[in-house]
Amino acid sequence: MNKITLVLLILVLGITRINAQSDTYVLEEDIPYYETNVSNSDAYIKERCKLDVYYPKEAEGLATVVWFHGGGLESGEKHIPDGLKNKGVIVVTVNYRMHPKVKHPVYIEDAAAAVSWTFKNIAKYKGDPKKIFISGHSAGGYLASMVGLDKTYLEKFDIDTDEIAGLIPFSGHTITHFTIRKEMGIRGTQPIIDKFAPLFHVRKDAPSMLLITGNRELEMLGRYEENAYFYRMMKVVDHPDIELMELDGYGHNMVYPAVPLLLDFVKRKTVALVPK
Template identity: 25%
Template sequence: MPIPSPLSRPISRRLGLLGVGSAIAALVSGCSGAQVLDHLVAHDTYHGPTGVPYGPDPRHLLDVYQPDTGTVPGGTPVVLFFYGGNWTSGERAEYRFVGEALAANGIIAVVADYRLSPQVHFEGFLGDCALALQWTLAHAASLGGDPARVMVMGHSAGAYNAAMLALDPRWLAPLGLAPKRLAGWIGLAGPYDFLPIGDPEVQLAFRWPQTPANSQPIFYANAKAPRSLLLAARKDTVVDAQRNTVGLANRLRAAGTKVDMRIFDNIGHVTTVAALARPLDWLAPVLPTVVAFVRGEPLPN
């Protein structure tokens, strides 16, 4: 089940239809989309430290995007984002468009690197994500955020990471934390139920065929899970939305968890996250849906 790294960057509507088409082509190809589109993302909507260590490994670094509009009384909501890339690739700088989009909407965003396969197996990168969440919770207040309004969010492989932190208590317990510390979690086009594994890279990351059933987020659907937002593309050809997104949503609802789910037309696997970029938010209402969920407001139809 290949999960490509969405090296995506938004492009301004001012460039016209030809420019937008070129940007989307770059997004889908995943080749130079980050470099081409990065110049077109606003730089004046946020501030914050970059390359902040959250653990001992060289990959244990994160960037913070704080809204330039300032914080709100009682603290601003905080979202920790994990990118996709088949658990074998990805760099936090490639996802500045996510941090910018959230910060421009009054949300503090944290984008974290984590170790990748083959350096580590799934236990390793999930442990890294737990460390990044520990840092985020510990520093939320000093960043102007509300420690009681911290969420995790991810796209594709990163949505798996977010789901496991939110649903499986094993990863936070060694740090003295629990999923109940989260105000919610958000998954974009995530793989939550993907056994058996056919992709060789994913097989290595998950030690197939010795992959345990409890490596799957759907295994942990329970009534104590944080409130959940699951978004996907109906025509996703990389991660089956019906099996993964709809399947997990149904399992969580059956367990008694509050779940909001949206399946979008006219986008695909990569553009599910690309639509977060403000100049590409016309592709599908991914950004307003995420923002409303984080703020605790009614979701757009």
């Protein structure tokens, strides 16, 4: 067999393998995550409060990554990030209502409703409710942190935040989000730590966390530093399982290189959940 034939054969086999793997996954789109009476009560809820579930047909008891898109709480659409497809995890990707049509804390309430839906329904998609990880980029990372740290949002749905297997915010605010500050008439360069800041809810018993940001010199203003401060305060209260990673060479748009770190974190924490 000559080299050209061998290369072509490898390429064909590779494409066949990729296609076969892709064919084992199903994407179920635009599932309302509020109860029907709530969805029907408001046109904007009915339009925006939907999620997609991407799951494999054959596997059982998989981990789930709930993904919230970025966009400053003002723009963006649900999507599956590059690198999260065909990786042996279920992905739940979420739309939520946005500024200026709504104001805080509606964004966080929607995120909590989507996480609650996941806990209550993921077994139908062969996922394990004990292996649910919450993630997202920028505004989505902020929402992941708020839902996982402020217990009040999930309590409304009879869900304990400590049942979350892990939080992996990508370049998310740990101070109060700049759009929320804008809604309160506070300029974007004035940092605030109130009940709408993940930093306000630092606690020892929070879920495992992996904080990822771009390089501190390339990131949005102060984004690495506020995550570093959050990390330090979690250490001060003796949180047992938090990591902080700064991606050199990348700025705020650091999703693609961060996804393998997310997957590694999910794998490590999932293994730890297996009874010995």
